[in-house]
Amino acid sequence: MTQGTLLRQITDHANRADPYPLYAELRKTPVSQQGDSLFVVSTYWEIKSLLHDPRISSDARNLSPQAAGSLPEQEEEESALPPAFLKLDPPDHDRLRRMTMRPFGPPHTPRRVHNMRGELGRIVSDLIDGFGDRDQIDLVDDFSYPFPVTVICRLLGIPREDEARFHSWADTIAASLDPDPDQDPGERRRGSQQARTELGMYLAGLIDERRSAPGDDMLSALVTDHSPDGQMTPMEVLSTAALLLIAGHETTVNLITNGMLTLLRNPDVLKRLRDEPRLAVPLMEELLRFEPPVQLLPQRTTLADIDIAGVTIPKGASVWLVLASGNRDPQRFPDPDRFDPDRKDNQHLGFGSGIHNCFGAPLARLEAQLALTELARRLDNPRLVEDPPPYRQNAVLRGPRHLNISLDSCRS
Amino acid sequence: MDGDGYLEWMRSEGRIVIVGASLAGLRAAETLREEGFTGSLTLIGDEPHEPYDRPPLSKQVLLGTASADRTLLPRRWAIDATWRLGVAATGLDMAAKRVRLADGDEVGYDRLLIATGVHARPWPHETEADLDGVFVLRTRDDAARLQRRLTSARRVLVIGAGFTGSEIASACRERGLPVTVVERAAAPLVGALGGVVGQVAAELQREHGVDLRCGLMVTGLEGDSAGRLRCAHLSDGTTVEADVALVSLGATRNTAWLAGSGLGAGPRGIACDAGCRAFDVRGIVTDDVFVAGDVARSPHALFGYQFLSLEHWGNAVAQAEVAAHNMISSSSERRPHLWVPAFWSSQFGVSIKSVGVPSLGEEILIAQGALAERRFTGVYGYQGRVIAAVTFDQTKWLEFYQRLIEGAAPFPPAFPMVDHRAEGLRPVPADFPDPSLPTHGPSVTLSGYSPTDRRVAFTPGRA
Amino acid sequence: MRLVVDLNRCQGYAQCAFLAPDVFAMHGDEALLYNPHADDAQREHVVRAAAACPVQAILVEDMGDATAPVREGLSGGR
Numbered sequence A: 001m002t003q004g005t006l007l008r009q010i011t012d013h014a015n016r017a018d019p020y021p022l023y024a025e026l027r028k029t030p031v032s033q034q035g036d037s038l039f040v041v042s043t044y045w046e047i048k049s050l051l052h053d054p055r056i057s058s059d060a061r062n063l064s065p066q067a068a069g070s071l072p073e074q075e076e077e078e079s080a081l082p083p084a085f086l087k088l089d090p091p092d093h094d095r096l097r098r099m100t101m102r103p104f105g106p107p108h109t110p111r112r113v114h115n116m117r118g119e120l121g122r123i124v125s126d127l128i129d130g131f132g133d134r135d136q137i138d139l140v141d142d143f144s145y146p147f148p149v150t151v152i153c154r155l156l157g158i159p160r161e162d163e164a165r166f167h168s169w170a171d172t173i174a175a176s177l178d179p180d181p182d183q184d185p186g187e188r189r190r191g192s193q194q195a196r197t198e199l200g201m202y203l204a205g206l207i208d209e210r211r212s213a214p215g216d217d218m219l220s221a222l223v224t225d226h227s228p229d230g231q232m233t234p235m236e237v238l239s240t241a242a243l244l245l246i247a248g249h250e251t252t253v254n255l256i257t258n259g260m261l262t263l264l265r266n267p268d269v270l271k272r273l274r275d276e277p278r279l280a281v282p283l284m285e286e287l288l289r290f291e292p293p294v295q296l297l298p299q300r301t302t303l304a305d306i307d308i309a310g311v312t313i314p315k316g317a318s319v320w321l322v323l324a325s326g327n328r329d330p331q332r333f334p335d336p337d338r339f340d341p342d343r344k345d346n347q348h349l350g351f352g353s354g355i356h357n358c359f360g361a362p363l364a365r366l367e368a369q370l371a372l373t374e375l376a377r378r379l380d381n382p383r384l385v386e387d388p389p390p391y392r393q394n395a396v397l398r399g400p401r402h403l404n405i406s407l408d409s410c411r412s
Numbered sequence B: 001m002d003g004d005g006y007l008e009w010m011r012s013e014g015r016i017v018i019v020g021a022s023l024a025g026l027r028a029a030e031t032l033r034e035e036g037f038t039g040s041l042t043l044i045g046d047e048p049h050e051p052y053d054r055p056p057l058s059k060q061v062l063l064g065t066a067s068a069d070r071t072l073l074p075r076r077w078a079i080d081a082t083w084r085l086g087v088a089a090t091g092l093d094m095a096a097k098r099v100r101l102a103d104g105d106e107v108g109y110d111r112l113l114i115a116t117g118v119h120a121r122p123w124p125h126e127t128e129a130d131l132d133g134v135f136v137l138r139t140r141d142d143a144a145r146l147q148r149r150l151t152s153a154r155r156v157l158v159i160g161a162g163f164t165g166s167e168i169a170s171a172c173r174e175r176g177l178p179v180t181v182v183e184r185a186a187a188p189l190v191g192a193l194g195g196v197v198g199q200v201a202a203e204l205q206r207e208h209g210v211d212l213r214c215g216l217m218v219t220g221l222e223g224d225s226a227g228r229l230r231c232a233h234l235s236d237g238t239t240v241e242a243d244v245a246l247v248s249l250g251a252t253r254n255t256a257w258l259a260g261s262g263l264g265a266g267p268r269g270i271a272c273d274a275g276c277r278a279f280d281v282r283g284i285v286t287d288d289v290f291v292a293g294d295v296a297r298s299p300h301a302l303f304g305y306q307f308l309s310l311e312h313w314g315n316a317v318a319q320a321e322v323a324a325h326n327m328i329s330s331s332s333e334r335r336p337h338l339w340v341p342a343f344w345s346s347q348f349g350v351s352i353k354s355v356g357v358p359s360l361g362e363e364i365l366i367a368q369g370a371l372a373e374r375r376f377t378g379v380y381g382y383q384g385r386v387i388a389a390v391t392f393d394q395t396k397w398l399e400f401y402q403r404l405i406e407g408a409a410p411f412p413p414a415f416p417m418v419d420h421r422a423e424g425l426r427p428v429p430a431d432f433p434d435p436s437l438p439t440h441g442p443s444v445t446l447s448g449y450s451p452t453d454r455r456v457a458f459t460p461g462r463a
Numbered sequence C: 001m002r003l004v005v006d007l008n009r010c011q012g013y014a015q016c017a018f019l020a021p022d023v024f025a026m027h028g029d030e031a032l033l034y035n036p037h038a039d040d041a042q043r044e045h046v047v048r049a050a051a052a053c054p055v056q057a058i059l060v061e062d063m064g065d066a067t068a069p070v071r072e073g074l075s076g077g078r
Helices: A003-011 A020-027 A044-051 A065-070 A092-101 A114-129 A139-144 A146-156 A160-176 A185-212 A218-224 A234-250 A252-265 A267-275 A277-290 A361-378 B003-013 B023-034 B140-150 B163-174 B190-207 B313-327 B395-406 C015-019 C040-052
Strands: A031-035 A038-041 A136-138 A297-302 A306-308 A311-313 A318-321 A404-406 B015-019 B040-045 B082-085 B089-093 B098-101 B106-108 B111-114 B118-120 B156-159 B179-183 B211-214 B218-223 B229-234 B239-241 B244-247 B251-253 B269-271 B277-279 B285-291 B296-300 B306-308 B342-347 B350-356 B363-370 B375-382 B385-392 C003-005 C024-027 C031-034 C058-060
Touching: A003 A020, A003 A031, A031 A311, A038 A044, A044 A306, A044 A318, A092 A218, A092 A234, A114 A139, A114 A146, A114 A361, A136 A139, A139 A146, A139 A252, A139 A361, A146 A160, A146 A218, A146 A234, A146 A252, A146 A361, A160 A185, A160 A234, A185 A218, A185 A234, A218 A234, A234 A252, A252 A267, A252 A277, A252 A361, A267 A277, A267 A361, A277 A361, A277 C040, A361 C015, A361 C040, B015 B023, B015 B106, B023 B040, B023 B313, B111 B313, B140 B244, B156 B163, B163 B179, B163 B190, B163 B342, B190 B211, B190 B350, B190 B363, B190 B375, B190 B385, B229 B244, B269 B277, B285 B313, B313 B342, B342 C031, B350 B395, B350 C031, B375 B395, B385 B395, C003 C031, C015 C024, C015 C031, C015 C040, C040 C058
Parallel strands: A038 A318, B015 B040, B015 B111, B040 B082, B111 B285, B156 B179, B156 B244, B179 B211, B269 B296
Antiparallel strands: A031 A038, A136 A404, A297 A318, A306 A311, B089 B098, B098 B106, B118 B251, B218 B229, B229 B239, B277 B285, B296 B306, B342 B350, B350 B385, B363 B375, B375 B385, C003 C058, C024 C031
C-alpha cells in the first residue's frame, strides 16, 4: 500500500481500536514521507533522537506554508489564546514552563503532588462507592473522566460545578488536535476557535477573582507569583491555564481507561494486581509503553534539513513522532506486543522525552496507579461487556469513549 | 597452557584479585560474577570501608542532607568476595603473580585488576598542612571531619577552584558560611571548561556571595600558638583570615606502590590498551594485569588515539565493566573501552554537564541559550570538528551534541537551532590556559580534564 | 536502603523529586541531590521514583523481584 494510504488508515476512526498493526507497517520505513511536506517517524531510536534534537521546533510558525496547510489545526493570529508552552520553543517555552512549575513541583513546591495522595485516594473511593450495587458501569463516564477532572479542578482552583460548561470546550479543543485529513479543516477550526474564546473568557473571569482573592491553588499562584523570571502576562496565564485544564481533562482519562481495558484483557495480571498492589508501580510504566494516552506528536517541524535513517527531512516540514509506535519497536523492546508488567529496561516514550516531556506526568502516574489498584481491589469479577469498546474519534489522544464493565458486586 | 583450556579453567577456578575497593573495583567484581566467573575473588582496599559513592561527599554530605558514613554503593550483584579492607597494596611481583600488602601478607592471582584511583594532592608544605583546620576532601573520613568542622567554622578558605573546590564553596555558602576562594587561574573551572565558561562560573560564585580571588596563589598558611589555622597569605600580599582551609589542588594517581614492578605506571597513571590490559615499562601489553577507573590511561579512537585518563564516575563504571569482561574472555570476545567522556557537577543550584574533551577545544560556540542567563549549551571545536559540549541547566540537549562528537561533525555547527541567540553567531576562543603552565598545585598538568579538575593525563598535540 | 543515581544519565526530569521528596531534591531546575542512604520507611516512595525515572538512572539495592540489576554504565543511547 502507498504511504499516504497508511497515514489515512491510522487517522481513520475504523482503525482506532487497534492501530498497532498499522504502526508495525509504518516502522518498515522508520522515517516515511506521507505527503508533500509531512514526514512520519515511527521507530524508537529515531523518535528519541528527534525529541532531543535542537533543530526540531514545536512552534508552528516555523512550518513552511506548504506544510502548514497539511496540519490539523493552527494557532492563528486571530485565535483567542496565544500558544501555550507546549507549542513554543526555548527560551519562551523554558521560561513559561519554569514559571508554571513553580506552584506545581520541584524545586519550588516539591511536595504538592506528594501531598495530594490522600485526597486522590478519597476521590477514588467516593467514585467507586458511587457505583452502588449496579451490575454494570461505564468506566469512562462513571470514573475515568470525573476523577482527573475533579483533581485538575482542585489543583487549578476551578469550581467543580462549572464542569459542564468547560467540558464541551475542552472536548472541542482536544478534537481539534486530531489530525483527521477527511474533515473540513475550516469548519473544525471555527468550532475550536469559538471554544477557545469561550474558555478564555471563562478563565479570564476566574483569574480576576483569584487575583483579588488568591487561594492556594495553581491559578492563584500563576497570577500572583513573582518568580526570578518575572510574572506571566495575563494572556500567558490564560493560555497556560487552558493548556493545563485541557491536558488534565483529556489524557489521564485515557490512561486509566486504557489501563483497565488492558487489565481486563489480561486477567492474570488483574489478579496479581489485586493480590500485590505494589505491582501497580512497574505496571504503570508498562501501560505507558503499551497503550500510551498520547499516541503521537503531530506538532513538530524542522528548522534545517535533517538527515535521519537514510531520509532527508527538509527544512519547514511537518514531522509526526509516533510515540506509540516507538514503544512497540522490536529493535528496542523484546516481544513488544506482549503486555508484561515485569518488563525490565522499560525506557518508554509514553510521556515523551526531552524538554517537552509531559508536564503532568507525576500526577498522571499517581492518579492512574491509585485508580487501577483500587479498581482491581474493589470490583468483584469485572468483565468487559464489549471488546473492543467504542473509541473516541481522536487518533492522538486515543482512548475508549465508553468502557462498559459488568461486575458481580463492589467490595468496600 | 593453550588459550581455551586456560580460559575455561580461569573462569571456573582461577583467582582474580582486584586492588582498589571503590566504584570501579566493585562494579568490576559484580560484572565478573554476572558473567559467570566462579573462581576466587579478592578485593583489596586501603580504606577500611566497603565501596562507597564519592560524589555526595562534596555536596549532600557537606550540606548535612546525607551522612558521610552512609554513602555505601548499592550492589547490583552478589559478589561473594574476600575483602581485605583497611590494608593497602604495597607492591606487585608480576613474575610471581603476587600482590604485597601493607601488613606483610601476600595475595597470589591469576588475573589482576588495578583500580586504585587517586588521592587528593595535599598542601605542599607539610607543617602548614598539619595545622588544625587544613583539610583535603577525597574520602568519606575527610568529608566527615570537614562536615563536623563546618558547624563551628567562621570563614572557609577554598584553595583551588576546580569542580571539587567550587562544589565545596557552594555547599558552604548554602550553609551560610563566609567563603573565600583563591584560584591561580583567571576564573574557576578554566582548566576543565576554559575561560569563556569560567567567567560564568566566576559570576555565579560572586552572585552567591563567594569572596572569589582569581589570578592569585596562596603562598602560606599561618597557625596560632595552638597550631590552629589562623590565616592565609596570598601572592598579592594580602591576608585572608580563615579557620578552615580546604586544599583543592587536584589529585594524584595511586601508582607509587607499583614502583619497580615493571608495570607501565607513573604519576600520570597506568597505561593500558583499549581493552584495559596494562602495558609494562617496555610498552608490551600484559596478559594478566588489567586497569580501570581513575588510575587508568588508555587510547581513545575519537581523540586521535591519544591516551585519555578520566576522573569520571561514569568512566569508572564503564571501564570496570569492560575490564572485567575482558579478564575472562578470549581475545576475539574482548571489547574496547570506547566511552565518550562525560561528567557532571552541581554547584550554586546549577547542573553543569559535559561530554567529550572540552580542554582540547580551541574555540567555543554558544549554540543555545545565553551565558548571561546561566542557561546555555557551549560547543567546543578542535581542528574543524566538534570535540566537546558543555551545558548549564540544559541537560536535555546534551545527547544531541554527543552524537555530533561521535560523528566528528564539522565545527562550528552550521544549522539553525531552537534558542540560538545572537551571541552564538560565531565561535570565540575557548580560552584554556596554556597546558604547559601549571594551573593547580605544584605539579605540571597537561591536558585532559575531570570533574574535580585534577588534570593529569596525556600530552595534547598542540602542547 | 542504599541507592545511587547515575547522574550522567540524569537529565533533570525531576520525577523522583516529585514522588519521593524526602529522598530526592532538586537544587535549581536540573541539579539533583539525593540521600544515598534512605530510611527504609521511604522504600515505597523510592521504588516509585526509580520506576518513574525516564532515563532509568536510579539504582536501588534490594528492590526485590521488581527490578533487575541496572546497567548503569550504559548511558542513554544505543
